[in-house]
Amino acid sequence: MNEALGNITAIAKRELVSYFSSPVAYVFLVIFLLMNGFFTFMAGGFFERGDASLIAFFIWHPWLYLFLVPAAGMRLWSEERRLGTMELLLTMPIAPWQAIAGKFVASWLFLGLALLLTFPVWITVNYLGSPDNGVIICGYFGSFLMAGAYLAITCMTSAMTRNQVIAFIVSVVICLFLILSGWPPVTQLLESLDMPTIRDLAASFSVMTHFDGFQKGVVAFRSLVYFGTVIGFCLFTTGVILRTHRAG
Amino acid sequence: MIKVENLTRTFGPKVAVNNVSFSVGRGEILGFLGPNGAGKSTTMRMITGFIPPTGGRISVGDHDIIEEPIAAKRLVGYLPENAPSYTDMTVWQFLNFAAELRGFRGAARADAVKRVVDTCFLNNVVHQSVDTLSKGYRHRLCFAQSIIHDPQVLIMDEPTDGLDPNQKHEVRNLIRRMGEKKAIIFSTHILEEVEAVCTRAIIIDRGTIVASGTPADLKARSENAGVLSIRVSGLASDQIRQKLEDLAPVKRAALAGGEGSSLVHVRVYPKSREQNGELRSAVADLVARERWRVEEMHAEEGRLDEVFRSITMPDTRVGVR
Missing domain, CATH: 3.40.50.300 (P-loop containing nucleotide triphosphate hydrolases)
Structure with missing residues (x-):
């Protein structure tokens, strides 16, 4: 087990090194923070709300992540395939799942760092009023889990192709489905068609539904299971895709 | 391993x-x-x-x-x-x-x-x-x-x-x-x-x-393995070839260059690979008997690229025995 942990750490470390050795990571962080600021303060009407909470901040995350997470994760495996380094990596004395986990963890940590760097918003809201910081921490936690779910999906699509652009587009489409199935206009449409079971089923597949609770400070067990399942399933599928690719 | x-x-x-x-x-x-x-x-x-x-x-x-x-x-x-x-x-x-x-x-x-x-x-x-x-x-x-x-x-x-x-x-x-x-x-x-x-x-x-x-x-699987290459000066090519082909272990003698010039290059193919040794001594005897002026003589080792080509592209035979 110790050895597995060592391998995962080594791979995660390498992945982080390659994030920060190119300008990509910094560009990503800057864009992420700028967009967060814009949506929170301009589009979200943070001040107009007159509310000591970060609802105006978190509400945009499903949409922001829709593009930014696939952009951060699209290279994970497709780059490996393009450069041919996958042949090196998978002939090392490690189990494939360790490589998958290592890469995923590294990217997730990177997204976590991006999320942490939004702390000025938290300072602002605490300076202006006295929000319930428990709810805010819960919101951050939910946001981090949601980023993980998107990232696992990107991991999976990235393993399918050597072309990063294709990996990006396919992950955006899949993530968009996960947003839309719980998006009010869609659920309302299903409601108006008088199909409550289908509406509930569709909504339970959506990140919106599950992220909603976290924003309000509720950590529902089923939401934890949901995010855990999406991550687990997608990483497992990544392993299957890599294996079938090698098996020809 | x-x-x-x-x-x-x-x-x-x-x-x-x-x-x-x-x-x-x-x-x-x-x-x-x-x-x-x-x-x-x-x-x-x-x-x-x-x-x-x-x-x-x-x-x-x-x-x-x-x-x-x-x-x-x-x-x-x-x-x-x-x-x-x-x-x-x-x-x-x-x-x-x-x-x-x-x-x-x-x-x-x-x-x-x-x-x-x-x-x-x-x-x-x-x-x-x-x-x-x-x-x-x-x-x-x-x-x-x-x-x-x-x-x-x-x-x-x-x-x-x-x-x-x-x-x-x-x-x-x-x-x-x-x-x-x-x-x-x-x-x-x-x-x-x-x-x-x-x-x-x-x-x-x-x-x-x-x-x-x-x-x-x-x-050794190359056609050229065991072939004797010999350069003789001062004689007509036909004459040299004829004399060589008359030897018992020789399958054929082919002109490899120098036709019409004073230095003739001939390659002598043995009848079978086992006769390589005989071939060499027979040719040496001939040279001594006829007092040819030999500039160079050597047995070819065979070339790997010929073997490679003839095995992997049998249609364009270079010749492997």
């Missing part, structure tokens, strides 16, 4: 490797020859555990590559085709990463990295990004990665591809030196490399082994 039995691999309807069996022991350097697409890389990828075989068994050390992949992979160092490496790392970072995955920690890791940096002459570029390296350096870097754990088995897919003559020479020396203690398989298109380095060679074509033996064995 490496044992391959009835190895088969198909990609859809295409059979890439068909029922290949061989084994390589410690201290052996096996050269893998074959035209592009013959199945060399596929075979190597299966031995290193990158792709699973469709049929057959591979064991490295005593470990089956399917049943105990990690134990088997521990023994193997692998240099894939085109020597891939992570372009966004520095040489030092990349080698440290490889060492870590090979299980080196702390001081042992630093030692291992330092050792291969010295062996592969990477000192000048240690802190350079892989991006900025020339092809030769990238090759050596990937090679360094493959020997970082001093493996018992070394598998190299075209290790000298794209290197300049000096680097080729260096890599060959390195392979030969390491071949004393390890089991090595390497593939190449360069036939002189096989002669220079290998203890044994296998020619593979369309997925099957078509010839196998020491480089000398293979060369």
Whole structure:
């Protein structure tokens, strides 16, 4: 087990090194923070709300992540395939799942760092009023889990192709489905068609539904299971895709 | 160390490797020859555990590559085709990463990295990004990665591809030196490399082994093996040819050049390979008897590229007996 942990750490470390050795990571962080600021303060009407909470901040995350997470994760495996380094990596004395986990963890940590760097918003809201910081921490936690779910999906699509652009587009489409199935206009449409079971089923597949609770400070067990399942399933599928690719 | 039995691999309807069996022991350097697409890389990828075989068994050390992949992979160092490496790392970072995955920690890791940096002459570029390296350096870097754990088995897919003559020479020396203690398989298109380095060679074509033996064995299969080449001056070519063909062990004597000039070059083919010795003494006797002025005479060894061509492209026969 110790050895597995060592391998995962080594791979995660390498992945982080390659994030920060190119300008990509910094560009990503800057864009992420700028967009967060814009949506929170301009589009979200943070001040107009007159509310000591970060609802105006978190509400945009499903949409922001829709593009930014696939952009951060699209290279994970497709780059490996393009450069041919996958042949090196998978002939090392490690189990494939360790490589998958290592890469995923590294990217997730990177997204976590991006999320942490939004702390000025938290300072602002605490300076202006006295929000319930428990709810805010819960919101951050939910946001981090949601980023993980998107990232696992990107991991999976990235393993399918050597072309990063294709990996990006396919992950955006899949993530968009996960947003839309719980998006009010869609659920309302299903409601108006008088199909409550289908509406509930569709909504339970959506990140919106599950992220909603976290924003309000509720950590529902089923939401934890949901995010855990999406991550687990997608990483497992990544392993299957890599294996079938090698098996020809 | 490496044992391959009835190895088969198909990609859809295409059979890439068909029922290949061989084994390589410690201290052996096996050269893998074959035209592009013959199945060399596929075979190597299966031995290193990158792709699973469709049929057959591979064991490295005593470990089956399917049943105990990690134990088997521990023994193997692998240099894939085109020597891939992570372009966004520095040489030092990349080698440290490889060492870590090979299980080196702390001081042992630093030692291992330092050792291969010295062996592969990477000192000048240690802190350079892989991006900025020339092809030769990238090759050596990937090679360094493959020997970082001093493996018992070394598998190299075209290790000298794209290197300049000096680097080729260096890599060959390195392979030969390491071949004393390890089991090595390497593939190449360069036939002189096989002669220079290998203890044994296998020619593979369309997925099957078509010839196998020491480089000398293979060369002897060439039509030119045992042919006597002789240059005589001061006589007409027809006359020389006639006299040579009258000898008992001679099958035929062909003019190889110098027609009409004063220096005639003739190649004398023996009736069978067993008669090489007789041929030589018969020709020597003839020369002495006729008092020919011989400028040069030698027995040809046979050429590997002829054997290679005639085996892998039987339609354009160069001639193998």
